[in-house]
Amino acid sequence: MDLSFTQEDIAFRARVRKWFEENLPKDELKSLDERVAWHRKLYAAGYVGMGWPKEYGGQDARPMEQAIVQDEMARVNAPSTVNGLGLSIVGPTIIHHGTPEQKSRFLRKIMNAEEIWCQLFSEPNAGSDLAALKCRADDKGDHWEINGQKVWTSGGFIADWGILLARTDQNVPKHQGISFFLINMRQPGIDVRPLKQITGGSEFCEVFFTKSRVEKDHLIGKLNQGWQIAQTTLGFERGAGTLNRVTTYLMSLRRLVDVCRSLKVNGHTAIEDAAVRQKIGRAYVELEVMRYAGLRILSRLEKGQRPGPESSIAKLYYSEYDKRYHHWVMEILGPYGNLLEGTPAAYAEETGSGASGRHGVWGVDFLQSFGPTIYAGSSQIQKNIIGERVLGLPKEVRTDRIEIAKQKGG
Amino acid sequence: MDFDFTSDQVMLRNTVREYLTDKCTSQFVRSMFDDQAGYSKAMWKEMADNGWLGLTFPEDNGGLGLGQVELSMILEEMGRAVLPSPYFASVVLAGAAIADAGDKAQKDKYLGGIGSGELIATMGWLEDATSWGPGAINLKAESGGGGFVLNGLKRFVPFAHVADVAIVAARTSSKPDGITLFAVDMKSQGVATTPVTNMDLTSKAAEVSFSNVRVPEENVIGDVDGGWPVLKRLLDKAAVSAAAEMLGASRKSMEMSVDYAKVRETFGQPIGTFQAIKHMAADMLVEVESSHGAVYYASWAQAAGAPDASLAASVAKAYVGDASRKVCGDSIQLHGGIGFTWEFDLHLYFKRAKYYEPMFGDADYHREQALRTLEAETK
Numbered sequence A: 001m002d003l004s005f006t007q008e009d010i011a012f013r014a015r016v017r018k019w020f021e022e023n024l025p026k027d028e029l030k031s032l033d034e035r036v037a038w039h040r041k042l043y044a045a046g047y048v049g050m051g052w053p054k055e056y057g058g059q060d061a062r063p064m065e066q067a068i069v070q071d072e073m074a075r076v077n078a079p080s081t082v083n084g085l086g087l088s089i090v091g092p093t094i095i096h097h098g099t100p101e102q103k104s105r106f107l108r109k110i111m112n113a114e115e116i117w118c119q120l121f122s123e124p125n126a127g128s129d130l131a132a133l134k135c136r137a138d139d140k141g142d143h144w145e146i147n148g149q150k151v152w153t154s155g156g157f158i159a160d161w162g163i164l165l166a167r168t169d170q171n172v173p174k175h176q177g178i179s180f181f182l183i184n185m186r187q188p189g190i191d192v193r194p195l196k197q198i199t200g201g202s203e204f205c206e207v208f209f210t211k212s213r214v215e216k217d218h219l220i221g222k223l224n225q226g227w228q229i230a231q232t233t234l235g236f237e238r239g240a241g242t243l244n245r246v247t248t249y250l251m252s253l254r255r256l257v258d259v260c261r262s263l264k265v266n267g268h269t270a271i272e273d274a275a276v277r278q279k280i281g282r283a284y285v286e287l288e289v290m291r292y293a294g295l296r297i298l299s300r301l302e303k304g305q306r307p308g309p310e311s312s313i314a315k316l317y318y319s320e321y322d323k324r325y326h327h328w329v330m331e332i333l334g335p336y337g338n339l340l341e342g343t344p345a346a347y348a349e350e351t352g353s354g355a356s357g358r359h360g361v362w363g364v365d366f367l368q369s370f371g372p373t374i375y376a377g378s379s380q381i382q383k384n385i386i387g388e389r390v391l392g393l394p395k396e397v398r399t400d401r402i403e404i405a406k407q408k409g410g
Numbered sequence B: 001m002d003f004d005f006t007s008d009q010v011m012l013r014n015t016v017r018e019y020l021t022d023k024c025t026s027q028f029v030r031s032m033f034d035d036q037a038g039y040s041k042a043m044w045k046e047m048a049d050n051g052w053l054g055l056t057f058p059e060d061n062g063g064l065g066l067g068q069v070e071l072s073m074i075l076e077e078m079g080r081a082v083l084p085s086p087y088f089a090s091v092v093l094a095g096a097a098i099a100d101a102g103d104k105a106q107k108d109k110y111l112g113g114i115g116s117g118e119l120i121a122t123m124g125w126l127e128d129a130t131s132w133g134p135g136a137i138n139l140k141a142e143s144g145g146g147g148f149v150l151n152g153l154k155r156f157v158p159f160a161h162v163a164d165v166a167i168v169a170a171r172t173s174s175k176p177d178g179i180t181l182f183a184v185d186m187k188s189q190g191v192a193t194t195p196v197t198n199m200d201l202t203s204k205a206a207e208v209s210f211s212n213v214r215v216p217e218e219n220v221i222g223d224v225d226g227g228w229p230v231l232k233r234l235l236d237k238a239a240v241s242a243a244a245e246m247l248g249a250s251r252k253s254m255e256m257s258v259d260y261a262k263v264r265e266t267f268g269q270p271i272g273t274f275q276a277i278k279h280m281a282a283d284m285l286v287e288v289e290s291s292h293g294a295v296y297y298a299s300w301a302q303a304a305g306a307p308d309a310s311l312a313a314s315v316a317k318a319y320v321g322d323a324s325r326k327v328c329g330d331s332i333q334l335h336g337g338i339g340f341t342w343e344f345d346l347h348l349y350f351k352r353a354k355y356y357e358p359m360f361g362d363a364d365y366h367r368e369q370a371l372r373t374l375e376a377e378t379k
């Protein structure tokens, strides 16, 4: 057991920190073009797609190096790369399951953000029970024809391409008739409609397909094997993302301490209030515990092991923490927490970096915190996974399993 | 960065676990409830022979020279087995204080004996107040006659009734942290012990009163008026060590609960099939694994002298205190009626965890300590 950073890691961190000090954008990035330009600058510095093999434009970087870069980005509140899903999920899927043609056609363009990606998995009646999806792909000889609807597609309106799960066999048990496609979003027959979210913003969309087209060579893996591929895709957990998540919260907590030095409660400043101190103290303790868990995952990844149960545990921990933390922040801020505009600067969240330069409001992050316990496997689904696959508890009786057993039995 | 134990460490843990599984059975633990001494002399001797009592002492004093990570691993096993013994009092508290601040003569005099098990030591620092700063220490030590004269009362002194020597924190000046540590021979005239009974019947303790007790100059551990920094360091280590025992108790409770959920049937299926139970078990695992990270990060930080060692100790004590109460408590709930019985072992783990929860600072105290670090960073 040795939890110190190596000399190599320390030197690497110093280089990265210096780079960000010198290159962090001074003004908020407003347009997509500006965000793409920032992405390319990061890429040129070697900070994008670091974990990918060199032959696809990556760095073959160790997980620790990736974590350090993300951590340093969080420290200065640097704008993130624009093609997050492409880099974290689509790219690795193509590297693992793609044909040589698919690799040369797509990977470079993901890397330099020439093509932006989205994930077309969920449907109105297939979320947690993803295998119940109905959107269909029919073989038309020279291409696949897609008909159906997807929903909650993050970044759908800026995406050039999407990874799509669609049903290719209607007559087998639900998990067995699904295929995994790459679909061009810039074609007739695709209607992308932004959905307004709880925060007032619109990051996700609903997507309608009418006789949309997927080229024959844009199937990933074998026909009807989409479910297995999606499982590995969903398994590309962002182990490297753990440190940056912790640092992001740490920056927020420090700002909260500052705010509490001027905010008044019960005739004294909030930071002098025992109840407030206990809330912040608890948030900090739980955050440190998250940091240790992150280091534990990184230690696994560094040895070339895939994180096992730790990643379900980590997902459950951080998404529930996100909610708890912002709930405490709201309690401390009282009515100031409810303000979307008009918060005095002293009580505002400082999402302000050179890059965004704005005083944020805590309420938006509070509302945003209702997302992580729903997406990427809801908290209930994570607990089922931990209970059944990690602790070995018996599977619950599910009618869809009974159906499948009946079908198998003939 | 390597968060796994070394093969030597794993070997040590396995040896301790095998030994305790064999010797420290539920029957043995229960037999110690009413035992006057509250521990087995034979086991104590064997533990000494295995090197566990001198684990962290310098090799010059017959110890193994190992660090907090190994100590925490042993303590986790002791928590798992609810071992009744003066280990914490003698080794983790008193022994560590002497190893940290004692001079050569004192180390020679005490550490060998503690390590070989011939000498049992303990630590008296708590008094009437349940607060943890130097202000709560008021037992008076006045210099005179080539030494000091002690007057006052120490409470909650672990295994004081069997101790040969106690390290006592006393007030030697009116400055807020004017504290001095003394090694007091428990047979000195004026020392009286009155046993108290803890909820955890295996963690024996006593109230110790000092009435004009004369302590020679050479029994001052460290410097006169310089005891607080030593005690503060010791309390950090004790907090991590207590968290390690609580972790052992909660992991064992969780394992029993998961096993039970697989076999206990209601409404025609194992209760583990029901999500209300499955999710409870999943939450237990999250708490236990998070506690593991907290305990061993803090242990490593102690051993490595990392700059965040004190913060990590507070994080571990605050987090694991809450987590172990929840895990052990939910284990009782999950077992239903049988979980509420004296015959069933769950309450042993619950009570061991509960014993340590307020000790060396409860969660409220350590959250406050943690926040002070955060404030200092943002000044």
Ligand SMILES: Cc1cc2nc3c(=O)[nH]c(=O)nc-3n(C[C@H](O)[C@H](O)[C@H](O)COP(=O)(O)OP(=O)(O)OC[C@H]3O[C@@H](n4cnc5c(N)ncnc54)[C@H](O)[C@@H]3O)c2cc1C
Binding pocket: A118, A119, A120, A121, A122, A124, A125, A126, A127, A128, A129, A151, A152, A153, A154, A155, A204, A371, A374, A375, A376, A377, A378, A379, A380, A381, A384, B275
């Ligand atoms: C911010 C955000 C971004 C998203 N981005 C994308 C995206 O880019 N692409 C994409 O494809 N999808 C995306 N999603 C969709 C997301 O993956 C689904 O919302 C999620 O899988 C849950 O499905 P659902 O909404 O249909 O809820 P349901 O599955 O209907 O679940 C409803 C409730 O029932 C619970 N539940 C369901 N099944 C069980 C069970 N077996 N046991 C216990 N409880 C159960 C759930 O936990 C939940 O509380 C996004 C969602 C959000 C909130």
